[in-house]
Structure formats: structure tokens, C-alpha cells
Amino acid sequence: MTFNSKLVLALIPGRGGSKGVKRKNLRVVLGKPLIEHTIQAASDSLNIDRIFVSSDDTEILELARENGVDAIKRASMAASDSATAVEVVYDFLKQIPEDLIVADPYIIYLQPTSPLRKAAHINAAFDVMISSRNDICISVTKLKKTPFKSYTLSVEGLLEPIFDEAMTNANRQSLPEVYCPNGAIYIFSLAKFLEHGAFPSNGGVPYIMSERDSVDIDTEEDLILLEKLCLKN
Template sequence: MVKRRIAIIPARGGSKRIPKKNISDFNGQPMIAWTIRAAKQSELFDRIVVSTDDPEIAEISIQNGAQVPFLRKDFADDYCTVSAATTFALQQAMEYWNEEYTVVVQLMANCPLRTSADIKSQVAIFEAKNRTAQISCFEYGWMNPWWAATIDDIGKPTQIFSETLTQRSQDLPKLYCPTGSIWISTVKDLLTHKTFYSPGHTFEPISLQSAVDIDDLEDLKVAQALLRVSEY
């Protein structure tokens, strides 16, 4: 069976913590350009679609080689899930081009350090293992969640996992955090469940650098630092 893949890059215009985040400058280019380039260089996709409600984001996306045949009129507020927005964009694309796709890959515009090699590796694993939904994740390092605690008004901690407090980190199971870098689903499952967290979904690790998800200025500083290190 021939695989037909579509990449959808959600990029709404109403970001609050970093205004116009998805087209803000990142190392001399609009942030979204990094994701579009990685998708194009992977050479995996029949369509690379940016789903946005913002004409400026649409124009910059087209200039960088993505397709924006329609603006998003629904699922563009602060409360809807990104899965819902991607599902809606997928349905729009299928109707607009009168095409069927096998696999949909969601690539968040605020993950600029994910590469074409990352995309190819994640898609290859997804298809080789016949998965129905796969979410990229990274392994926690020095920030060990097993030792997490809440702190009250006077600074007294309450351990979340009190049973692991006295154990060495090397003796504890590895923990992983999802990242918006690369989410993959069969089209059938996404249209049925309207989420990448569908029954039977899996996590697939990627590097910390490729996983960086920029939501605020601190995240931006981390991403810039990792980029500088990678260039040496």
C-alpha cells in the first residue's frame, strides 16, 4: 500500500507569553521557517500545510514553502486542544484537495530544533511498528521528577513520591515527558478519536535538543543556548 502523508503545522496568531511567537525571530529566521524547512527536507510528505488564523503567519509560511490554502476559522482560541485544531485542518485539507491520506504528522512551529532526520526517524519507527498514534518525548535528566515536591506558604515541602526520596537516581525507573515536536497518527485514528492520545498511543523518545518546546522567554533562551552549543 502506498503511504500518503500530510504534515500539519498548527500556528495560531494569538500567543500571549511571546507575542507573534510562531513568526518571531529565531537565529535570523521566523521561528516557523525552521519547522517548514525540516518537513520539506525530510521528503516524506505529499502536503505540508500550515494551519493558522493569522494572515501574516500565512504569508510568511507560504514564502518559506508551506501551503496555506485556507485560514483557520475554528479551534483558534486559548482553550481548544492542538489535536482538535489539527483534526479540523486535516478535514479541511482532504475536502479542499479531494485527497485521502494515510498518515498525518503534526509538527509544532515552536519546536525549531527538531530536524528532518528526527522526522524521518520517528515516521520510520511509527510505520515499521504499525502504530496507530505516536507522541515524541524526552527523558528527564538532572530534573528528577521522582524527587518532586509541593511547597506550602512557609516553605515546608510535601513529597509527591515519598517512597523514592531516599533512593539513588540511578536506581529509579527512567521517566519521560511528552513534547510537541513530532506527533504522528494514522488518519483513520485521528479522525475517529480527534486526539493523538487515542487508545493504544505510544511515546517515542527523541533528544532533548530536538524536543525543546518554546512557550515563554525562558524556553527561548534554552533553545538559543542549545543551538549555539550544537554549532561548535
């Protein structure tokens, strides 16, 4: 199904290595490999035409095929510890058919470290973006602590407010609410990505997710937190 007259391509990045949790994307979480939760969410979405898993790992690529989605062997330069998400997208663009590029599709980037992001979240994010007549949407969660009261340290080791000093003395209730990307959903048109040479964000619409659904798996402690959250519900 095309969405708003554009194709929608889901890109799921699934590197074989990981610093915080060994073989993280294949780690069994809530009954199945971590990456499979995201493949399932994308497959169940009403808005996605094709799903691609990009990986340097043979086992992950085979798991993608078993789940009926396209598997793309990622170049080694885009699979290193220092490789960025932008490099992953560029590597993806080099490997998909030219007719998909020409169609200027929406790309939805779905990191497998967000196992509680479901198809319903994806559908709602698209609805928010299109109803706002925008072509950028990023999932965010509200920060508990305001950064307006934060400091850096000077060369001399002294406190320096990040923002105007008046904000560090303001009542928290008088300061603007602040939201942070939670890594679960990034949607943008291919044209916007190529224009920016990066994930576009300024001027995009937010899709606000709860703190619970925003859990991001990076460490063993995150896995423990996830299990605790799911036991409560």
C-alpha cells in the same frame, strides 16, 4: 511519496497571537521566522506528501504560500488562547478535500515552537514507528528528575506522595526512567485520532530526542537559551 502505503499530511499550527512572546511564530529566530524552521524541516523530509499551515493570521498564511505549502485559514474558535491542539486538527479536517479524509492518512503534527527539530528527526521518527509496526509515534525527551519522588499538597497543606510512599524513599537508580513528550513530533493515523477523539498516545512508540533538540519556545528566556545552544555548536 506515500509512506507505508499511506499518505502523510503534515499539519503545522501557527496562531498569530501568543502570550509569552509577541507574534512568536513570526519572530526572527536564527535568521528566519520561527515557523519557517518547521516548514523547512517538513519540506526536507523524505516522508511527507503535503504540508499544511493552519493559521488565523494573514501574514503567516502568506509566508506559508511563499514557502510553497498549503495555507488553511483557521476558524476563530480554534485560534483562541484556550483552543486545544485537538480542536486545531478537527478544524483542519473540516477544510481539506474529502479524498484525503477517505485515504486515512498519517497526520504528523509539527508545532513551530520546536525550531531544532529537523527533517532528519522527522525521518527517524517515521522509521521507528514503521519498524515497530505501529501507527502512533510521539517524540519524547528523558526527564532529569524522576516524578516518582514528587508530592502534591493536601487540603490541609501537607505533603502527599503522588505515587507509593516507598518510591519516595527508593534510590533514584532503582526507579524506572521517565520520558516526557517534548512537543516536537506527533504522528498518528487519522483513524486512530477519530477513534480516540484526541491525540492517541497509549501504546504508541517513542522517538527519543536530546534535551538540546527538544528546546520549546514559549518565553523570551527560551529564545535566549536557544541562541546560547546554537552558539555552542
